[in-house]
Amino acid sequence: MIEEELVRKIVEVFSYVEAKVKRVRRVEVKVSREKLPEVAKYLRSIGFKHLSAISCVDRPQHGIFELVYHLWSYENRVHLMLKTTIPRNKPKYVTMINVWPNAFVYERDIWEFFGIEFEGHPDLRHFILDYWDDIPPLRKDFNHLEYIKRKYGVYDPEKEYYLR
Amino acid sequence: MSIQEMRRIGGEGSRETFELIIGPVHMETENFSIIVTVEGDTVVEAKVNAGFLHRAFEKLAENRTYIQNVPLLLRVCVPDPDHAETAYSMAVEQLLDIEIPDRAKYIRTIVLEMARISAHLFWTFGMSAAVGLYTVGQWSVADRERFIELFEELTGARIYHIYNFPGGVRYDIPMGWTDKLMKVVNHMEKRLKEYDKVFFENDILITRSRGLAKISTEEAISLGVTGPNLRATGVPYDFRKLDPYAAYPYIDFEIPTGKYGDAYDRIMVRRREIEISLNIIKQAIKELPSGPIMAPIPHPLYYNVPPGDAYARVESSKGEFGFYVVSDGSDRPWRVHIRGPSFIHGVQLLEKLLKNVRIADIPVVLKSLDNCPPDIDR
């Protein structure tokens, strides 16, 4: 099993990471935010050259944003989710452009939709949203019905429109 | 090309630079615009201006149940919706930990390959218009109609099929449908030779695209390029083989690759993919097993999904199409992240490749990447 071997290898090198096999060809690695850059560099060197995406998950009940780096190794045929958390209050993180160049677009996307600043990112600007004047829209506390009421004058944010 | 008067922004004499806005009122860019800085006839810098199609799928999905999300999320990529719905269904299947029946796997394979062919035929229309060979565009859209009609008979809709569901597929194959499909496949095989004569081996296409916008394998992988654009650089990386899904592990097929990574290689990889998809359909029809088409799911319309997260990807006609679904145990996803291939191809790769390209070649570069603007904006 290549996945288990990989997990063993990663845990040997970095004793502080939490790694486990999720299912066939899916590995999960959890690491604290300070240690992520060095783990990322190591993973890049052992074949995780393809960054599929960076997902951000908002978890207001824990007061954190979760960042998930989806990595794929073409040699080992394994998908690795590199996870870390950052505090929700004044979120800030370091850029990964020097490790995976295409982090550029994903980090700009996360900055736009979640409001996380990436230190060292050269071009954090509004790319998709046009003259946005509210809190970043994919945060859980963004009330889209209220925004629609304000902008387009339809629907009442107090009412229940969804199937429950 | 109407609002395209040039605007001088700097430089002196023969090295003057101008700004030029291409799109969104343009045939080839389709709903996104590129702001290019040109020196004479050559592009110095290109900046993509996207966001004309942003519909906030990731927000909408959080308020809809898992089943309600199927008809919503397939709208991410308009020319190729089947791959989006399959990727989402696969992510939900991973969360529910169910395995779909064999027959559903084969039907999915057939449907996905049909979707790939029709997306490539649709792309042929755009590509032919970009180089000015309009005849083959008329043919390919008409041939695409044959696949669309089969889709209509199978699923009831022309474009948005809403056919692959978490757990399997919605309807079984109707009587006599596979024979009709075989007829169309055989027709298409003959037709491709005519396409070659008129378009793919046409000197105009070769002269205009050979050596244009080259990219090496290392650069492509480091930029996250996938799909035909990556295979054109000479590596057989295809997620149908690497991260197999549906019935692809049981089917024998080769992966076309290019050699130089230029626009012509990208075009030819797509053209050969049509041929290989036809072969896959033939094999899948021959080996189509009988049995159920849906795995047992908790409730047909409304169910809770165990907490966790899953990433599922398919090899769409444009590249890696992935869905990252996070569940908190309720009946709606906590977060859905869509990874579309065009988010890389249409933004970072395009900005890179457009450098030192002449203005007249911009549509050729753009179309050879098979960019899908709705998938950039989501």
Added chain:
Amino acid sequence: MGFQVLETSKLLNYARARSLWIVTFCTGCGGVELPPTATARFDFERFGIISTPSIRQADLLLITGYVTPKTLKRIIIVYEMMRNPKYIIAHGSCPINAGIYWDSYNTVKKLDLYIPVDVWIAGCMPRPEAILRALVKLMRMVKEGKALGWKRYLENFEFYRKNQDRLFGKDWRKREIEKLRFYIHD
């Protein structure tokens, strides 16, 4: 006089109905059904309809699907650049009431508040036959002089302008013109 004077407007309307030129500006999902409508199988060229890249020479603007505020600005600019008389066909449910994107923060809910639409096509996604029917209907309306969306826009400009300003902010025209200053004349 012994001969009947031809009504100029009637003659012009007849001519206009037979040569509707479309701006090549597809604004959403519906654009995917336009190539089949335009090419060999359904072929709208037999009605004298072709797509033209030149906004100034076009008569017809197709709103092919949902409209986001960013696109709507461009639609308004394009619409105002077109010469009178000009017509709009809106495809699908989304321009009517935002359709499946009813709760999206970035799609316009009622397109008719911002620009006048002549013919609506319901459904998602409208089939090529439906598009052809809408085109034929528009041709009939133009011939009979009933497609008067452009007149409505001129007469109720304050109403449309107020709605546009409410969505984009007061100075949106100035901002857009600043951006596109070199591309828009008059």
